[in-house]
Amino acid sequence: MNGKKSKINISKNTSRVALLGILSAQALALSFIENFIPPIPGLPPGAKLGLANIVTMFTASTMGFTSALCVTIIKALFVGSTRGVTAFFMSLAGGVLSTIVMCVLLQIKKNPFGILGVSVACAIAHNTGQLIVATIISGTAMFASYAPFLLFFALVAGCITGSILNVLMPALERQSSFFRR
Amino acid sequence: MKSNKPFLKRADIILIVIVIFICIVLFLPNFLNRNSSAVAVVYKNGKEVQRISLDSVAKSYEINLGTEPANILLVEKGRICYKSATCHDKLCVKQGWLSKSGDTAACLPSKTLVVIEGQSSTDEPDIISY
Numbered sequence: 001m002n003g004k005k006s007k008i009n010i011s012k013n014t015s016r017v018a019l020l021g022i023l024s025a026q027a028l029a030l031s032f033i034e035n036f037i038p039p040i041p042g043l044p045p046g047a048k049l050g051l052a053n054i055v056t057m058f059t060a061s062t063m064g065f066t067s068a069l070c071v072t073i074i075k076a077l078f079v080g081s082t083r084g085v086t087a088f089f090m091s092l093a094g095g096v097l098s099t100i101v102m103c104v105l106l107q108i109k110k111n112p113f114g115i116l117g118v119s120v121a122c123a124i125a126h127n128t129g130q131l132i133v134a135t136i137i138s139g140t141a142m143f144a145s146y147a148p149f150l151l152f153f154a155l156v157a158g159c160i161t162g163s164i165l166n167v168l169m170p171a172l173e174r175q176s177s178f179f180r181r
Numbered sequence: 182m183k184s185n186k187p188f189l190k191r192a193d194i195i196l197i198v199i200v201i202f203i204c205i206v207l208f209l210p211n212f213l214n215r216n217s218s219a220v221a222v223v224y225k226n227g228k229e230v231q232r233i234s235l236d237s238v239a240k241s242y243e244i245n246l247g248t249e250p251a252n253i254l255l256v257e258k259g260r261i262c263y264k265s266a267t268c269h270d271k272l273c274v275k276q277g278w279l280s281k282s283g284d285t286a287a288c289l290p291s292k293t294l295v296v297i298e299g300q301s302s303t304d305e306p307d308i309i310s311y
Contacts, residue, residue: 083270112192113192114190116189116197117189117196120193121196137289137292138287138289139226139227140227140294145283145296148204148207148208154200155200155201159197162188
């Protein structure tokens, strides 16, 4: 496999763009698949797992902030083109905020958080961003009453996505190694 | 590249415990304030447009909010819901019946919101324990 890899003669930037394209496609696929998961009774409708965060987190931890932001924005554009402008801004705000939190946590010296902690923090940041946009769009502060539900659900969703990322890490690493020179 | 990043560290557990604690603190007022004399407040574009005392509703009726996408509310004795909406995801309709203080349903595309507020009657005890 190594021999095959060394024969491909492409620049570092090109392979980076290619890998980012694949990661973005995976994020889109995950956010699409997410729509097929039936809503869990007792939870507010519209609450989602944020499966795309798996890919964003992987990108942030291995390729840095700019790359993760790229994936987030591409995902937001996809959501915007399939579900409308409101969904675009919701996705963008949540995504960008969670990417920032993610990268800040990953940059901390000695990195006190494991995958699970970063994932929970991201999910909370994502919901916070969406809540802020919902408040701005609707012009009322009444969505604040959703906050406790969203916080609790972010905890659950963060744990689930974090666990999935932990399982998928080796596979994602292998995938990126094809593009690394 | 950190390929073997630890899954769980002590800071993670601390974070999760703190979040659970905040959740409990935020949920408490919801549970303490629930009483039957509910008032449904309807907001449109962030402004209050209607206030319905749900206990005094004798016969169920519908309200057309006149928004785009259209929203129709259904009011019954003690409860209210979004009956239908022409928006894409219909999250407001899926929210179902609202009856207890703190219950909320919103329709983002049409910028409407229904919140149940508890009647703040001061002569009633907040909570009774035996």
